[in-house]
Amino acid sequence: MFLWQPRLLLHYRIQQQLTCRCVHSLASFQQVSRLPERKWRGVVFPFSSLEGHLDRSVDRGDFQLFHPSEEDLQRAERLFTPSAKHVILYTSSAVRMDHVPEIQQPEVCFIGRSNVGKSSLIRSLFSLAPEVEVRVSKTPGHTKKMNFFRVGQAFSLVDMPGYGHKAPRDFVDMVEPYLQARENLVRTFLLVDGSVGPQRADLVAVEMCEEFGLPYVMVMTKIDKVRPGILLPHLLQVQNLIKTQTKYCFAQPFLVSSTQFSGVHLLRCFITHVTGNLQMDSTTS
Ligand SMILES: Nc1nc2c(ncn2[C@@H]2O[C@H](COP(=O)(O)OP(=O)(O)OP(=O)(O)O)[C@@H](O)[C@H]2O)c(=O)[nH]1
Numbered sequence: 001m002f003l004w005q006p007r008l009l010l011h012y013r014i015q016q017q018l019t020c021r022c023v024h025s026l027a028s029f030q031q032v033s034r035l036p037e038r039k040w041r042g043v044v045f046p047f048s049s050l051e052g053h054l055d056r057s058v059d060r061g062d063f064q065l066f067h068p069s070e071e072d073l074q075r076a077e078r079l080f081t082p083s084a085k086h087v088i089l090y091t092s093s094a095v096r097m098d099h100v101p102e103i104q105q106p107e108v109c110f111i112g113r114s115n116v117g118k119s120s121l122i123r124s125l126f127s128l129a130p131e132v133e134v135r136v137s138k139t140p141g142h143t144k145k146m147n148f149f150r151v152g153q154a155f156s157l158v159d160m161p162g163y164g165h166k167a168p169r170d171f172v173d174m175v176e177p178y179l180q181a182r183e184n185l186v187r188t189f190l191l192v193d194g195s196v197g198p199q200r201a202d203l204v205a206v207e208m209c210e211e212f213g214l215p216y217v218m219v220m221t222k223i224d225k226v227r228p229g230i231l232l233p234h235l236l237q238v239q240n241l242i243k244t245q246t247k248y249c250f251a252q253p254f255l256v257s258s259t260q261f262s263g264v265h266l267l268r269c270f271i272t273h274v275t276g277n278l279q280m281d282s283t284t285s
């Protein structure tokens with residue numbers, strides 16, 4: 001027994017290291033808000049870091065329509081923090097509409113080209129619940145099913161297979177029927193890769209959302225990968241697209257980096273708001 005104890009301890013430590021997914025220091029708004037003001041504003045409101053590079057003629061209003069207070073951001077953080085009474089978990093996967101779970105709560109879903117960063121963004125949204133497993137991969141076409149997650153009794157969230165790479169059939173067969181028929185779907189998040197800007201397949205997705213009359217939001221991902229000089233023209237392209245070709249898209253494009261947590265706290269707060277879980281102080285939408 002005596003001989004085994006150190007080995008057991010070692011085994012236990014190795015197991016712990018394998019199972020423990022540590023929470024990133026920037027994952028929590030509470031932690032981020034302790035940073036110097038300029039730094040935390042840059043993480044929470046990524047547009048603030050770009051603003052200085054913008055031409056004076058560009059209207060900044062559209063980029064800051066949803067501008068929650070610190071209290072709102074803290075409220076949203078509580079919703080994304082699990083507890084014994086508020087469980088956050090993966091519930092099920094579906095490949096057909098008759099397999100999707102019946103849920104009364106509001107639902108949000110994430111769509112976009114394969115590899116744009118949908119699963120990574122969902123993983124970072126759920127980073128305060130590290131036991132929730134969201135699989136990501138650098139190989140496009142990784143997510144093959146509609147994956148459902150539940151956030152307590154508040155709302156559910158769906159990670160979708162991507163379009164544009166090897167998986168057009170999956171998208172047509174499962175995602176389009178879902179988007180058309182899902183009654184509790186309150187907002188669709190259409191992700192566009194910020195490092196390359198909107199592509200042909202993204203324009204097709206915009207047309208589809210318009211045709212279905214879906215309330216949706218455009219989110220630019222991977223903003224850590226490019227300099228402001230590259231990101232800004234892509235952002236302006238998206239803003240122009242929203243202004244000139246959409247009726248159902250929210251006027252403000254969101255900016256996120258799942259690796260640096262930029263824009264993730266703001267998006268948590270927006271999701272909290274659109275699912276009816278935020279009594280707002282000073283926000284508009
Ligand atoms: N630098 C950087 N890389 C990112 C970011 N988000 C995702 N990635 C990388 O992009 C690749 C694809 O990420 P996923 O989250 O699996 O993309 P997806 O949209 O879910 O892809 P499919 O499931 O194939 O449709 C992975 O290698 C990620 O690490 C980001 O914000 N910054």
Ligand SMILES: [Mg+2]
Nearest residue numbers: 118119142143
């Ligand atoms: Mg995925």
